[in-house]
Amino acid sequence: MAASTAAVPPLLLPSRKRNLFPYAWLVPALLFLIVGILIPVIYTVYISGTNYDQSHLYDFHWVGLRNYGYAFSTDPYTGYMQGYLWLFGWTMVFATGCTIVNICAGGALALLVNNPRLPGRTLFRAFLILPWAVPFSITVVAWRGVLNTDFGAINSILSSLGLGRPDWLNDPNLVKLVLIVVNGWFSFPYFMVLILSVLQAIPADLYEVAEIDGAGAWARFRHITIPSIRPALAPLVVVQFAFQFNNAGFVYALAGGQPPSLDITGRAESDILSSYLWAQVRNSENYAQMGALAVLIFVLVLAISVVNIRLTGAFKEVK
Amino acid sequence: MKKTLMALAVAALLVVPSVSVGNVQATSSHAATTITVWEDFPDAALPQMQALANKWAAANGDTVKFVSTSQPGMGGGSQSVTGLLQLKAKNPDAADLAYTTEDSVGTLVLSGIVAPRPASLLSASDIAKYTPSAIGATYVNGVAYSVPQVVDGTALYYNKKYVATAPTTWTQLMSMAKTAKTNGAKYGFLFYITGGIYYTYWAFSAYGGYVFGTKAGKPDTTDIGLANAGSVQAVNFLKSLTTLVPPTTDYNAADSNFSAGNTAMTINGPWQLAAYQKALGSNLGVAPIPALNGKAVSTFIGVRVWVVNNFSKNQAAAWSLAKYLSQNGQAISGTYEGRLPSYKTVAGWSLSPLQVGFAKAFSNGTPMPNIPEMSTVWTPMNNAINLVVQGHATTQTALKAAVQQIKAAIAKQHEG
Secondary structure, three states, X not given: OOOOHHHOOHHHOOHHHOOOHHHXXXXXXXXXXXXXXXXXXXXXXXXXXXXXXXXXXXXXXXXXXXXXXXXXXXXXXXXXXXXXXXXXXXXXXXXXXXXXXXXXXXXXXXXXXXXXXXXXHHHHHHHHHHHHHOOHHHHHHHHHHHHOOOOOHHHHHHHHOXXXXXXOOOOHHHHHHXXXXXXHHHHHHHXXXXXXXXXXXXXXXXXXXXXXXXXXXXXXXXXHHHHHXXXXXXXXXXXXXXXXXXXXXXXXXXXXXXXXXXXXXXXXXXXXXXXXXXXXXXXXXXXXXXXXXXXXXXXXXXXXXXXXXXXXXXXXXXX | OHHHHHHHHHHHHHHHHHHHHHOOOOOOOOOOOEEEEEEOOOOOOHHHHHHHHHHHHHHHOOEEEEEEOOOOOOOXXXXXXXXXXXXXXXXXXOOOEEXXXXXXXXXXXXXXXXXXXXXXXXXXXXXXXXXXXHHHOOEEOOEEOOEEEEEEOOEEEEEOOOOOOOOOEHHHHHHHHHHHHHOOOOEEEOOOXXXXXXXXXXXXXXXXXXXXXEEOOEEEEEEEOOOOHHHHHHHHHHHHHHHOOOOOOOHHHHHHXXXXXOEEEEEEOHHHHHHHHXXXXXHEEEEOOOEEOOEOOOOEEEEEEEEXXXXXXXXXXXXXXXXXXXXXXXXXXXXXXXXXXXXXXXXXXXXXXXXXXXXXXXXXXXXXXXXXXXXXXXXXXXXXXXXHHOOOOOHHHHHHHHHHHHHHHHHHHHHO
């Protein structure tokens, strides 16, 4: 008979007692989400069904799924499928390559800097943070200067050694290599710091016990270091891959839409999907077709991320 | 609750009066207006044109505001007047009048950004004062959309310190360039080789390449001659010039080296005449680009025109200003802008001896087609020429791909 009202959850109480205060705190964030994200997305999907471009700036109209049709067609004059496939291929290679290079470089340097017997450890750590600390937009221009074929520092050294002057930013293959390497230069400090903090959390006695038991350096690395880093790395890999997949700013800032391809899409050999999209919108005002491409990229990244997350178990609850 | 109601009431009181005041319009027949002009005049010409415009303004009771497209906030130096019109024509602070190139008027017409020229603006005698090619360039598909100001194109500048008389053939030019280098010039010949087809059309014309063929006196956009045998030979010739000209030479490198006296010869336009005269003084010479393949070459000539923003509320005043600047500014443009007047003759003024060199060069020039389809030609051809000259593609492949890109872009323009 001692039925207690204390067991009734608060939400089932009469509604006039429900507190609206927490919802008021959410309003600014919700406003930002709607105005800054939801409305632009809806607008993008809307214009992807119109013919809004340089020849129809003020009088565009609805054309249905025509732009999506072009995205999947191989017509010699209106078929962009081939160009988009090339872009997609290079974007995957770029994202994968960057993820591998960044994490391995960061990890390797973290391991080196973590060594307690390394002289001047703090000095190394300070210098190695620099690429992360410098302002990106200025540094990338400096890199363009260094990589300049006729006047850059790298080619001055190479030509004085008799190795010629490679066309770093204008050769279709070299520019791809340069993009991954320079991206590594910008990105490794972040991973170095992250992995270093994880490494420092590994108890030292694990290593001591292993050494006593006779495990060599490689065995210690394989069985202690790697499993300790893995849970932290898995979500990093997913996030880094998605980030590099859409890293239009870096690609366009360094390669500048060069060298041009022979494609009717107007892409550059250095372009990833998102940098191509940005260049087309900014330089050619090709809004409608790029709206369609943006929707397709979104679907693609969503699919890849879901696969990634499932495969690596990155966001599984730690039991 | 009460507090929120109070706040809302105060806000409403503040907003409502300002809205109703804004609805009160001036009803005089000619309220003093400000005409905004977007332009990209060279530094020497701007104050002169402003002074001329102020004369018109004083007579009309209006004010004229010149906005240079190299101003910050206007998109930076690389934002062309055309680009600005495309992006901002509907803005409340957009220009009423703009100074742009006639070949870009075609694309502006497609988007309804420029207004047709009123039939009453220029009488038959007004029109007769312009050269036929200048006034002809104001018509897009038979309708006039602009008022001409000046004519420009490219020709050969040479430094008399290294080159006594201008070469008349390219073979002569190449050997003069080599001699100039032994005489102390850093570069025998340097020009904006990455500038695309505008700076290299002369080569195409010499070998039989062309942009659009003609059918019944009008440009035929289905007949593109940019990948024919002549064009291939032309681009191969350009590639052979890389023994003299580094393949990545941009405008600044060519321009600054000639100004500094490092280059014996360059190709550039009359807009740089004042700057080069200042830099080289009496050592400056101007001549037509030498003959190639046994033929006199033909460069692209363009006409700079005034267009009126179709969304402007001051169109009549803008047209009046355009007519005034064009009719009264011929001598000013000729002297300070360096470009050639679009008038057949300008009373009380004549071409300087160097400008005569340009006039000779332009007498054989090809006016750029100002149809909308012309805007699709630049980027593909620029890319193709750069790819070949820098050794990343073969001529045939690159030009064929460029023509395909042009056709694709034209198809997109036409499909509506």
